[in-house]
Amino acid sequence: MTFQKIVEPWKTKETFRLVHRGLSPGKGQLVVGLTDLPRSCWTAALVDEIKQPVLVITPNSEGAKTAYGDLVSLLPEGKVYFFPQLDLLPYEVYAQNVEIAAQRMTVLAKLAREEAIVVVTPVDALLKKIVSQDTIKKYSLSLSTGEKNDIHELSRRLISMGYTKEDLVEVPGTFSIRGGIIDIFPLTENFPLRVEFFDDEIESIRFFDPDTQRSLTETGQVFLPPADEFPADEESLTTAGKALRKELEAVLPSYSGAVRRHLRDKFSPYLEQMEQGIWTKGMEQFMTYFYPEAGGIADYLPPAGLVIIHEPDQVRENLEKMRREIDSWYYELLEEGKILPSFGNNFLDFDSFRTMVQRHALVLMAH
Secondary structure, three states: OOHHHHOHHHHOOHHHHHHHHHOOOOOEEEEEOOOHHHHHHHHHHHHHHHOOOEEEEEOOHHHHHHHHHHHHHHOOOOOEEEOOOOOOOOOOOOOOOHHHHHHHHHHHHHHHOOOOOEEEEEHHHHOEOEOOHHHHHHOOEEEEOOOEOOHHHHHHHHHHOOOEEOOOOOOOOEEEEEOOEEEEEOOOOOOOEEEEEEOOEEEEEEEEOOOOOOEEEEEOEEEEOOOOOOOOOHHHHHHHHHHHHHHHHHHHHHOOHHHHHHHHHHHHHHHHHHHOOOOOOOHHHHHHHHOOOOEOHHHHOOOOOEEEEEOHHHHHHHHHHHHHHHHHHHHHHHHOOOOOHHHHHHEOOHHHHHHHHOOOEEEEEEO
16 A cells, blocks of 8 residues: 555544644643554654654664554655664673664764654663764765865774774775775665775775675765764874873772772773774773763754654653663672773763653654
8 A cells, every 4th residue: 555545544633633733842742542553654644744853762672663664664765764772781892783883873874964764763772872963973974076085084084983994895884995995884885885096086986895896886976974883083082081081090099909900900991092092992981071962862853853752651661760770780880890980971861861852842652
């Protein structure tokens, strides 16, 4: 069945028209009595009417996957995206799963570019703060044929964007240089790019197969988002290093013996690398030193964007439960000298979550 046959009839219902007319930043509206598919039809109808980014938040991953599948079948291709949670415990060092990283970066990059997409996410994925859209924009890059660009400066820029320099590009998030050719594999593309220079001018940009090295299609322009959710340049690294040194010196006297040695041994290497302007995995635990403006994905929406929350009571209950678990781990790990006090600032609580979503038009959907 077509979109018109499935979704259009919902727009004629008086309840829908009332909700649509009532959409306003800072205003919440409750819709009750809808099950999964009708709920998605309502969402698709609203998406079609408002022509703005929409964020759909569910209580859990199962509900998010169901809503995502329904909306993909109802809306045009390339309109709906899933924003998964990071596959790790809150206190673990960030280890990048390429598929999850690609899904998340695709969403962040599209929202930062103000594309009117629909994002479906479980509340679990919103607990840990993310960098602002200004940060994503700062560490993104567009390349076009015919433009002037120094290949060595481009290499430095890619490193600050989270890309890793390799001898051969085989996996997303890497790049390589051979003479006047630079290969780049963005997280958001299925194939890597080959950028050929003539002197300091970009002569061609082609997608290629990393297995055969054969060219696929040529393009005149390409957008490169960060290869890491936590990009950092030398300036931000040295600034964060100063803050880390200050915190470490402040807390060390409160520990003694083996715990104090463990704390110093664990964090001193990070400190040394920051002060040298070197990024390494694990530094994202100092997020608020790098990105004091870090928040949540709803902050990426424009004022006219829409937030839809499925089963708001369950969302609140699950978010508060997860936050209590984090707080429990936090104090235990803090006592053991495995984290620093600032680590607790990396997560949202329900009050900050509520403030974030209430900046936009808000529709609460409950059974």
